[in-house]
Amino acid sequence: MHRPALCLVALFLLAASASGWAICPPGVQFFRYVGNKAADNQCTDDTIQSAIDAVVCPATTVVVSNERTWSNQHLTITGKTFTLAGSNAACGSSVTTGGGGSTPTAPVVTISGNGSQSVFDISGTSNVTFRFVEITGGGGGSGSHGGGINFNGSGSLTIDTSTIDLNHADFGGGIEMNGNGGSATLTLKAYSVIESNTAGTNGGGINLEGSANLLALAPFTTIGFNHAPNGQGGGVAVVGPAEADIGSPGFDAVPVINGNDAARGGGLSAQAVNDDQIPYVNLFTTDAANPITVSGNFASQAGGALYVKPLSGHFSSGAFANACAVNARIDGNSAPEGSAVFLDNDAIAFGDIGSSAFYFNDGLCGSPPPGAVACAPGVICNTLSDNWAVDAGNHPTAGAVVYTNDDAQVFMFRFAMRNNSGGFGMHLLDDFHVLGKCLVADNSFSGEMVRIDDNGDVGSLTVDSCTFANNAHNSGSVIHTAKDLTLTNSILDQPAMSALSTGGTPSINAHNVMASDPTGLPLQEDIVAGEALFVETTNPDVDRRDYHQVAYVQSGTVTSSFGIDFAPAVGSDHDLDGNPYYVDVPAVSDHFGVRDLGCYEARPIADRIFGDALGDPLSLLQ
DSSP: OOHHHHHHHHHHHHHHHHHSOOOOOTTOOEEEEESOTTTOTTOSBSSHHHHHHHOOSTTEEEEEOSSSOEEEEOEEEESOEEEEEEOSSOTTSOSTTTTSSSOOSSOSEEEEEOSSSOSEEEEEEEEEEEESEEEEOOOOOTTOBOSSEEEEEEEEEEEESOEEESOEEEEOSSEEEEEEEEEEEEEEOTTEEEESOEEEEEOSSEEEEEEEEEEEOSSSEEEESOEEEEEEOSSEEEETTOEEEEOOOOBTTBOSEESOEEEEOSSEEEEOOSTTOOOEEEEEOSSTTSOEEEESOEEEEEOSSEEEEOOOSOOSGGGOEEEEEESEEEESOEESSOSSEEEOOOOOSTTOOOOEEEEESOGGGOSOOTTOOOOOTTSOOSBOOSOEEBOTTOOBOSOEEEEEOTTEEEEEEEEEEESOEESEEEEEESEEEEEEEEEEESOEESSOSEEEEOOSSOEEEEEESOEEESOEESSSOSEEESSEEEEEEEEEEOTTSOSEEESSOOOEEEEEEEESSOTTSOOOTTEEEOOOOEEESOOSSGGGOEEEEOEEEETTEEEEOTTTTOBOOOSOOBOTTSOBSOOOOTTSOOSSSSBOSSSOOOOBOGGGTTOOBTTBOEEOBO
8 A cells, every 4th residue: 555655665765775774755654564574565664673773764554453462572663754554454554543443542553662661762862652552560770761652852752543452661660751951742642541650669651751842732632640769759750851731621521630649749740859950740621511531539647639849948939839720620539638738848057048839720830731721610629629638548647628737838819628528628847828719618627727826937828808617516616727817708617616726926817708607807898707608508519509698688678798899999809610709799888898808709799789589589690
């Protein structure tokens, strides 16, 4: 079928042999077919390695047929650009369909390793695409990298309709991507699966180092059920200055980062190890109906979904490590501490400025990458929900959903925490933390919803426009602070639970707050005792409980939650739904202004201001 191309290949190989170089005509596709040459005269090579070695032109596709069983493989690629594609047909068959007549959505050829080396070692400046293949059975001992694929060089590696599974190595059980001597990009295209790989140290599925960038944006992609039981990053480990950009909606109903485990960072980890080399993890949504989700991951020590660690004892900007999430879900993860997020720092050196940070819907992390979209209306999004503080034996612990060590920061906006279980919602040490437009509801904590302790360093806590409601608790207050606190425009609807407790003598700046029990807050006119009226708080589906405040008219009488039209309007702002604050509900009396308390702003229905419905309650709000 492709004999003209084969002839061209032969001619150019002869030219390359004679002169040491070859001219590759643009747009001409070259093929090498790997199979049983003795039985199939359309095969150019008996081995995959001989076909790789013969690649001269970058437009070459090495087609690996099923005419042989490809086991005990250790294959090397140095300074090559080509595609390696599996085919379930004889040599010479179409590679655009994998040889089956229709485009496959799963591998059609398996390439197995020898258990003691990488299946593929790629170096130099190489640009390699794997298509329609399973790469499995690769391995290595202490200090090994990339059980399935070890990429140590510059260029690109693309995984397309391929599976990397059941490999092991010390670093990068499935894939090691080390940008060495230049930048290197790892792209996961549709129908790419990185699963059931194991790392002895870091990166059960993928380990990123050097100037490497992971792009996991396509649908039908998952990094799942990988393991790093003694290290970091069960799914993906990112070592500065590497970066992971993850926005895939996952594979059908399976999240893109799912079911991985590690000692620290069951799903993902980011760690700085050198000065001026900051690692980044960026989570964002590319499918408005299916948000980026990190779910079902477990860490035996810390950080069920995400673990972030800076370089300590240093003064340069490279001491930082950052993780960013925009329009994301971090749900259903578990760990003894930091069941969703753990921000670490082993800094003890005087003057150390090393810091880890987690930004959730925060502009400090920069603009979302191209292709990022907001979640569609009605789609559950921007959540840290169903995370559980448990140990390896599934025994409950007193850990927090979000934990920060000393010199770590959270800047989190427009998020909901629901149905989590543990000791605290957030347990923060020192440094500067900001929470805004947040809903903390229907959780079960033994202690405070938010707690910041003094560990001997500077710090503060700011909470603005948040709603705390319907959380089960055993002891403590809604908020405990040993650092200066700014609390504004918020609802603390937790009956029998004091609003605030303090350690030491922090400065408390609180305004426009309604609390079931205002104990601990300053005695002033804009801090009131009261309970909000919410739309619906008993739905068995916790995610569907509705904590918008209500206002209705019945028999000519208007009833409204006291937090509606409570605070002054200052500047411009938007609530958890993305709707503007400072909307007046005409039938409700203003207290100090038209801004509602809590994470949602009431939106009136104009033609119902003077309405009634024969004595039945008639909502005044959308």
